[in-house]
Amino acid sequence: MPTTPSIVHPLLSHQPYTMLEGMKNPSLLSWNMREAPSVFLRVDSSPIRTLRSHELAALAIQPSAHHLRIRCGIFSDSDTWYIEARNPSGVTVQDVLVAIYEAFQQPYGNEEFNTLCPKTQAMVLHAYHARVRAMPHPRLAWEAGIQRGDCLMQHTWFGGLSLAYEGGDVENTCMLSLRRVDDQPIYSSPTRVAPRPAPFR
Template sequence: MSHIVLNPLLQYSQHDLPGGNRCRIKWDLRQPPCSSAQLIESDQTLSDTELAQHATHPPLNTLQIICGVLPFEWPIIAQNPTGVTIADVLQAIHQTVMVQIKQNEYDALSLKQRNRIAQIFDTRWRASLEPRTIWSFGVLRVDCLLNHTIFAGLTMTIEGTDACIVSLRRVN
């Protein structure tokens, strides 16, 4: 199998980048990526050209994204028949975490986890511009991330696979 390399915009870095970031993209998963993801160098929203760049070289039609912070195995899969793009990756992550958690999933969490998630949910809906609407959607998967909602980049798993791991960091 050929060696797969992530686009430098998506790569996790072990070294601090400007603003304490670990990736060249600054994005809070709770926000729509195409309107809020920014380049750390310029604080400018990613351009259509940047979002259209392939996520990997060589381009892959499917990229599985693993998030070890989520309490359940909710698959994150970016797909594009012409090659997965940066926009596809960010959108796949966002769409996965913005889904309402099922009651049986919530019930399977420990009491401590449920209490912490409930606090995050309460803070999120109370701070929104439309609290009743947000409250009506209920607890989302993103609430299970607690305060770890800042995108910190991707790391490829084993050479030759179509999977990578997403790193997240805490909101400052």
């Protein structure tokens, strides 16, 4: 019988009901999902620290699973498209973060784009143009076309994972929460953690 994960690691969990006073982020991570996961390991002397290697290697869910499916409701094809993290030894925090990043680098084809309403198309194109202008090689980025991450528009910040309750018919499935750029906390990317999470057993 398919089962959903019983516990999501605190670093990945969407936890708006346990937020400290003054914190805007319903996740312990501060991560712009358009940035490569390699920024997690950057050394930082700030009191708000970067992720440590043992945290990246921690299991993403318990009980441990070889795969984790992550859905993102912002997409019109969210019933059929999803992010999947895999690891035969058990999906880790890093596996999840890498899977999310790589999924949003995927091309977003004309067929999918044409299903969007004109207003949403304009917003996606605006995000696409802004990303292209910010790239070190704009021409290459332009020729590669729209990415799925452009469809996030301003909602590019990680808001955590929640268990998906779909009548028990989907195994190891979570929902990805998103945050708007203008909702980001006072500290900026690269990813930082505040405060230190409780041990995950």
